[in-house]
Amino acid sequence: MKRLLSMLLVVCVLLSTGxxxxxxxxxxxxxxxxxxxxxxxxxxxxxxxxxxxIHPNVEIEIVEMAKADVEQKLNxxxxxxxxxxxxxxxxxxxxxxxxxxxxxxxAFADLTNEINHQNFAAYKTELMTLQGRIYGVxxxxxxSALFYRTDILAEAGYQASDLNNITWDQFIQIGKTVKEKxxxxxLGFDPADGGLIRIMIQSAGEWYFDENGVPHxxxxxxxxxxxxxxxxxxxxxxxxxxxxxxxxxxSFNRGESAAxxxxxxxxxxxxxxxxxxxxWAAAPTPRLNSPSSxxxxxxxxxxxxxxxxxxxxxxxxxxxxxxxxADEDFYQKILVAQGAxxxxxxxxxxxxxxxxxxxFGGQKVFSDLAAWIEKIPPVNYxxxxxxxxxxxxxxxPDYLAERxxxxxxxxxxxxxxxxxxFF
Amino acid sequence: xxxxPKMPRAKATRAKKRGITLHDKYGWLFISLSVITxxxxxxxxxxxxxxxxxxxxxxxxxxxxxxxxxxxLFGDTVFLQALKNTLLFFGVQVPVMLIxxxxxxxxxxxxxxxxxGIFRTGIFLPAxxxxxxxALLFRMMFSLDGLINTALLATGIIREPIPWLMxxxxxxxxxxxxxxxxxxxxxxxxxxxxxxNIPDELYEAARIDGANKLLQFTRITVPLIKPIIxxxxxxxxxxxxxxxxxxxxxxxxxxxxxxxxxxxxxxTLSVYIYxxxxxxxxxxxxxxxxxxVIVILVAVFTIIQFKLAGDRR
Numbered sequence: 001m002k003r004l005l006s007m008l009l010v011v012c013v014l015l016s017t018g019x020x021x022x023x024x025x026x027x028x029x030x031x032x033x034x035x036x037x038x039x040x041x042x043x044x045x046x047x048x049x050x051x052x053x054i055h056p057n058v059e060i061e062i063v064e065m066a067k068a069d070v071e072q073k074l075n076x077x078x079x080x081x082x083x084x085x086x087x088x089x090x091x092x093x094x095x096x097x098x099x100x101x102x103x104x105x106x107a108f109a110d111l112t113n114e115i116n117h118q119n120f121a122a123y124k125t126e127l128m129t130l131q132g133r134i135y136g137v138x139x140x141x142x143x144s145a146l147f148y149r150t151d152i153l154a155e156a157g158y159q160a161s162d163l164n165n166i167t168w169d170q171f172i173q174i175g176k177t178v179k180e181k182x183x184x185x186x187l188g189f190d191p192a193d194g195g196l197i198r199i200m201i202q203s204a205g206e207w208y209f210d211e212n213g214v215p216h217x218x219x220x221x222x223x224x225x226x227x228x229x230x231x232x233x234x235x236x237x238x239x240x241x242x243x244x245x246x247x248x249x250x251s252f253n254r255g256e257s258a259a260x261x262x263x264x265x266x267x268x269x270x271x272x273x274x275x276x277x278x279x280w281a282a283a284p285t286p287r288l289n290s291p292s293s294x295x296x297x298x299x300x301x302x303x304x305x306x307x308x309x310x311x312x313x314x315x316x317x318x319x320x321x322x323x324x325x326a327d328e329d330f331y332q333k334i335l336v337a338q339g340a341x342x343x344x345x346x347x348x349x350x351x352x353x354x355x356x357x358x359x360f361g362g363q364k365v366f367s368d369l370a371a372w373i374e375k376i377p378p379v380n381y382x383x384x385x386x387x388x389x390x391x392x393x394x395x396x397p398d399y400l401a402e403r404x405x406x407x408x409x410x411x412x413x414x415x416x417x418x419x420x421x422f423f
Numbered sequence: 424x425x426x427x428p429k430m431p432r433a434k435a436t437r438a439k440k441r442g443i444t445l446h447d448k449y450g451w452l453f454i455s456l457s458v459i460t461x462x463x464x465x466x467x468x469x470x471x472x473x474x475x476x477x478x479x480x481x482x483x484x485x486x487x488x489x490x491x492x493x494x495x496l497f498g499d500t501v502f503l504q505a506l507k508n509t510l511l512f513f514g515v516q517v518p519v520m521l522i523x524x525x526x527x528x529x530x531x532x533x534x535x536x537x538x539x540g541i542f543r544t545g546i547f548l549p550a551x552x553x554x555x556x557x558a559l560l561f562r563m564m565f566s567l568d569g570l571i572n573t574a575l576l577a578t579g580i581i582r583e584p585i586p587w588l589m590x591x592x593x594x595x596x597x598x599x600x601x602x603x604x605x606x607x608x609x610x611x612x613x614x615x616x617x618x619x620n621i622p623d624e625l626y627e628a629a630r631i632d633g634a635n636k637l638l639q640f641t642r643i644t645v646p647l648i649k650p651i652i653x654x655x656x657x658x659x660x661x662x663x664x665x666x667x668x669x670x671x672x673x674x675x676x677x678x679x680x681x682x683x684x685x686x687x688x689x690x691t692l693s694v695y696i697y698x699x700x701x702x703x704x705x706x707x708x709x710x711x712x713x714x715x716v717i718v719i720l721v722a723v724f725t726i727i728q729f730k731l732a733g734d735r736r
Contacts, residue, residue, distance in 0.1 A: 103482025194681035
């Protein structure tokens, strides 16, 4: 009885180790981790199909997880120091890139000599550069825009030219008129969302940190103006307050707000409301009054990274090289199918980009966005974007309620941020 | 089997004196699986996390800091806010919920009430609903133009819609309402089962002596189900101090939002631990330190509750 049990055990152990050896030896397989079944996953599927046409023997497994789960698994496996259990290619949000690169040195493959990064938007390459080496393949852009309802704006007496290259103050003024004349709010607005602040400060080429990665909030004119503007928007009563993503999307899908200012990835959600076809247009994002601020900025976006110790590393690099870093037609396809605006510069004047979009009243909206991508000020997001984002937004309710003045708010935010950063 | 399981006790004791018997061997064999599993998955993590709490890390880059992490806690405003929020949830929500559960259960224990089964099921039902479903529904109901505001406006109780999830105070109120809705029925079931064990004669005697319902409740019901009240108080304390699900699902966007609730008003210690590991620069050591704070809090509050209840067992 005992012998039988132990034999069974041995067989089990042998079988399982055998299985791992077999999978490890299968070098013509790539595993990819990504999130969003409506965006990144179908894009990767398209890339897979194209690569398999050239290399039919390569098996590409695309694992779909929620974004938080990807980050959770990646952090856990990397921190444990294990080399198994990691994918060959992983999608990482741009705000997190430096954090992963610096917290897990040697975990990601150096692609400086593998990929021609000159072909990608400068700001995307910048955020994945560490000590002169470039570690990823840039993917989608979060180039932001002022999307607005032409019909509602026209009712308030505004034309496209009135919204072109405006400042936030002008935007607020327009919003007041719109609210007054049509009763519609100008923006769906989540008071807990720090996205607008990030849009504003990147437009001035600033971030929460200076070039050495030291928190830079107290004397940062861009952050100061961004927070003041945030309050002006709230005080002007031109917003429809929402909580969470669904309510926010519903605010413009239902026609309760006349404009959306965010990354271009929102286009899919805007177009989801087909009854509003032909009533939308896109203009450059409003800028701050500060002379360094431009009308071109970014919110979000992510890129592909190859893990250094994966068995399929070379294959994974080759896969990315031949699809995301070479295939212009691929980018046209994903733009049409998923609305994914890539950052691969040679693809940005392709046929799909120059096509007039009837949903946007015939505006060549993607061609406009592509032109703005190249003008986005590059900033180094550093290691602690989420800590900083939280530090600024924590003081926001007190600042909005005027329990604290702007300088006090900035001081408190910086103090909290500094406290979050150890050694 | 070579050993008769019905071996007389006397024989077994004698055998023990000679050393390990077959009986013992099998005993160890049978419990070995659970002992090893417990050791690997419970004991080892507990000890290792204590060691981890002396280390600060940026992902793989680690630094031994001794008690540095514990000292950091006192200056960490985010931690202090999380602690404050957690204690607030504990201090306000737990008593309200338990008192409510007591009242409801004593009402439903009245044998003259019709359809008691339906009421009991109805009140218990929230405890078995899925978290995501109810969080989603609550967020819809408590949105600015949601059901609750519409109803309150229509009845004239309020004039302006309440910004439920958009202002720190109201966000906490919303989560407390949600927690109470979900867990009152669960505690009520314990009280009901306790109350059903109280003999009717006691109430009858009290009635004859002229005690009214309130007096019966405070002098008979509560003292007799005190052990159960203590039990629910302790489980609710632990549950609230580890509160994670509701803040995560009620804050806008959960992981992606800048703060957990407006101005971090819903940030609890458990959510902070999550953020320290997965959202912020991964610092598992400091996260372990915060986890130990929860352990200490639970221990302290449980001891206090035992003392207050005067239970010597």
